[in-house]
Amino acid sequence: MIEIRNICKSFEGREVLKDISTMFEKGKTNLIIGQSGSGKTVLLKSIVGLIQIEHGEILFDGRDTRLMNFKEQKLLRQEIGMVFQNGALFDSLSVEKNVRFPMDMFTTMTMKEKTSRLNFCLERVNILNSNRLYPAEISGGMRKRVAIARAIALNPKYLFCDEPNSGLDPVTSILIDALIKEITAEFDITTVINTHDMNSVMEIGDRILFISEGQKCWEGNNTQIFNTRNKKLNAFVFASPFSKRFKEIRQMEDDE
């Protein structure tokens, strides 16, 4: 479980995160949603430590990151897996070497053990016969899957995904969502996903945090999101005419 308390962050006097507090539960897919520029990525990067916050607390299973020394922070980072928006695979390494990289760097596993773990991770994300290909030679969807395989290579306790569906077609997006949800449940990890993909919200949003202009606006799950009276959230979730109509029909059905 990850708990954040009263997080504040500003850039050159402009407040990007304003006193955000929430909890991300273990074994669930926790979503951070909001418009572009609302502060989602800054929040995610603040939690993983890529951005230094000005105020607030971040607790990983009760461990306060502010009280950790450099070594403890380094060890914590080895418990974290992260999937970046564009995959962030190392261009100079093949698919196989990308996934093996954290194992090579941080473990004393034998080559046989590494290969076994590598094959497990790649099979888990349905990447077959692409071990020797380079990131530039594979599709966007495959890149995301390889990034997920690399993120789970060291059995992380926490998985962070920054817009895992961006740039993907709807079918591949659904596959990626399903994969993240399965992995979360299977390995009982705390997963935090940053997204503005409404399919993801509806499909895998066990817990949803909606932020607007750097502030927490709403918290709930994918069932509650349909019935909320929060104007900002409704304007965001049901922005398209299709989704507006969908909500109207659903409300009519509920009224009946």
Add this chain to the structure above:
Amino acid sequence: MGVIYHIGQYFLLMSRVFKKPEKKSMYLHQLVLEIEKLGINSVGIVAIISVFMGGIITLQLTYNMVNPLMPTYIIGLGNRDTLILEFSSTVLSLMLAGKVGSNIASEIGSMRVTEQIDSMEIMGVNSASYLILPKIIAVVFMSPLLFIISVTCGIFGGLITGPLSGVVTVATYTTGITTMFVPFYVYFSIIKTLVFGFLIATIPAYLGFYVQGGALEVGRASTKAVVNTSILILFFDLILTQLLFK
């Protein structure tokens, strides 16, 4: 203010670079790759340029310095000392700042803007050390070797051009390159190449590491890296010449 900020940032980055590696074998593997990429792959261009420069220096010395009162072996002597003292150390380093420096800045800059460096940091890797330290060692290690190759090729260039153009005989040229040899000149230039090698690796790495934005900024950082490294090479050339020849 800007300059002081950059100097501070540069030294902070260096303090991160020279930290104990997470896994020596991984760094060693990276070092071998960098030696090949930054050093071995530069041998060809260094040799070609040096052969031509050796030839050009020989002709320039002939047409501008030789007169009936001076012995002709001065052509070989002048070519050797010019190559050792300035061309194969300073001019070659300026050329390497263009080739190797822009490569380092664009490689690290691209990794920064595509979040590859962030992903290393998330894993707990000291990205500054893993990416920059092998490059520094590779360039500093290869610079003296490239200097020796350059001097050899330059002298060889003079040996071909001089007799072919009829300005000096092989025997006179050989007498020139073996006359009044000062070993200190070689030590002096090797010290210079070590310092220049460090600049060639670290300045572009610094500019690439802190790049912000996209492809355009990476290109700018690459250009800036070449310009700044070249200026600093000349500045340190001045200082080292004054210090070591005093």
